[in-house]
Amino acid sequence: MSKERAYNFSAGPSMLPLTVIEDVAANLANYEGCGESVMEMSHRSKEFKAILSDAEQNLRDIMNIPENYKVLFLQGGGTLQFAMVPLNLMRNTGKADYVVTGAWAKKAAKEAQKFGDVKIVASSEESTFSYIPEVKKEDFREDADYVHITLNNTIYGTRYPYIPETGDIPLVADMSSNILSEEIDVTKFGLIYAGAQKNVAPAGVTIVIIREDLLGHAKETVPTYLDYKIHADNDSAYNTPNCFAIYVAGEVFKYIKNIGGIAAMQKMNEEKAQKLYDYIDSSELYTCPTRKEDRSLMNVVFVTGDTDLDKKFVAEGKAAGLHNLGGHRSIGGMRASIYNAMPAEGVDKLIDFMKKFEAENK
Numbered sequence: 146m147s148k149e150r151a152y153n154f155s156a157g158p159s160m161l162p163l164t165v166i167e168d169v170a171a172n173l174a175n176y177e178g179c180g181e182s183v184m185e186m187s188h189r190s191k192e193f194k195a196i197l198s199d200a201e202q203n204l205r206d207i208m209n210i211p212e213n214y215k216v217l218f219l220q221g222g223g224t225l226q227f228a229m230v231p232l233n234l235m236r237n238t239g240k241a242d243y244v245v246t247g248a249w250a251k252k253a254a255k256e257a258q259k260f261g262d263v264k265i266v267a268s269s270e271e272s273t274f275s276y277i278p279e280v281k282k283e284d285f286r287e288d289a290d291y292v293h294i295t296l297n298n299t300i301y302g303t304r305y306p307y308i309p310e311t312g313d314i315p316l317v318a319d320m321s322s323n324i325l326s327e328e329i330d331v332t333k334f335g336l337i338y339a340g341a342q343k344n345v346a347p348a349g350v351t352i353v354i355i356r357e358d359l360l361g362h363a364k365e366t367v368p369t370y371l372d373y374k375i376h377a378d379n380d381s382a383y384n385t386p387n388c389f390a391i392y393v394a395g396e397v398f399k400y401i402k403n404i405g406g407i408a409a410m411q412k413m414n415e416e417k418a419q420k421l422y423d424y425i426d427s428s429e430l431y432t433c434p435t436r437k438e439d440r441s442l443m444n445v446v447f448v449t450g451d452t453d454l455d456k457k458f459v460a461e462g463k464a465a466g467l468h469n470l471g472g473h474r475s476i477g478g479m480r481a482s483i484y485n486a487m488p489a490e491g492v493d494k495l496i497d498f499m500k501k502f503e504a505e506n507k
């Protein structure tokens with residue numbers, strides 16, 4: 146490679162652990178001496194079956210997923226889950242309660258409205274989603290089929306500091322931008338979904354963790370691919386899955402296991418985020434618009450208050466090897482996504498750059 150690898154602060158797809166990339170590269174043409182690349186391999190081959198079952202087992206181990214949950218590797222991203230969740234889980238009354246904490250949560254609710262009776266129980270839209278509203282069990286309709294939350298809000302840089310209590314109503318969580326970043330108690334959820342392209346793998350595979358009693362409720366008119374039970378009954382190989390992305394995901398799960406599991410990952414993530422937020426809070430140029438208690442460990446959003454200066458920051462950052470520091474196109478400003486694979490040195494380099502930029506642009 147002629148050019149050094151940059152620190153890539155993209156919100157997704159984003160950085161993967163370098164050791165995983167190197168290992169994948171070493172096995173690219175001939176996977177573990179089997180004579181084929183994973184890119185060419187039949188999804189029914191014994192080699193791929195082992196890749197798939199190892200990936201599932203390692204994910205179960207690191208997330209501590211109980212036996213009564215199925216793990217599925219699907220396609221269609223988080224976006225397809227916005228439809229699959231209501232199509233499978235609106236199984237009794239057709240009512241679903243959504244907490245709207247960002248643009249993705251809003252899209253999820255809007256999609257579900259196509260299929261049933263959706264209530265927005267709480268929203269922080271009036272303050273550009275700068276905080277997580279507090280929701281209690283009494284806020285949900287007793288006969289709701291499920292409650293949906295977006296645990297980490299990629300665009301606005303917030304995350305739930307608590308898991309809402311929903312009693313017997315299954316809690317569904319979009320964890321696209323924080324899965325594997327911190328320890329979570331899977332038993333608190335009926336269903337968890339996450340597109341892989343932030344903390345797990347290249348884009349193209351979506352992880353679904355679903356409690357078994359929630360399987361088998363899709364109506365007959367639901368397209369076959371959109372029925373979770375089909376995938377659960379066929380071990381995520383009803384049709385051709387995204388073999389390569391599943392393989393890389395499996396390597397990432399092994400990597401996390403080897404460094405001490407999600408607890409170790411969480412510690413590193415907390416240190417990285419703390420350092421960056423502390424610096425932003427102490428600076429005179431940058432401000433972070435999110436409520437302190439709700440700040441994301443993964444997506445750190447900040448602004449200078451001057452749109453032109455923000456643009457200059459992003460351009461100069463890129464020139465300094467700090468890529469993709471622009472905020473989401475809908476809100477502008479800056480966003481440093483510091484997912485699992487962003488090394489601590491990347492955050493140190495960013496803070497050094499921010500200090501230099503502040504001194505030069507007072």
Ligand SMILES: Cc1ncc(COP(=O)(O)O)c(C=O)c1O
Nearest residue numbers: 222223224249299319321322340
């Ligand atoms: C929290 C969240 N949910 C859903 C999505 C949509 O995911 P996908 O592009 O995989 O459909 C994103 C994308 O960034 C996201 O951040």
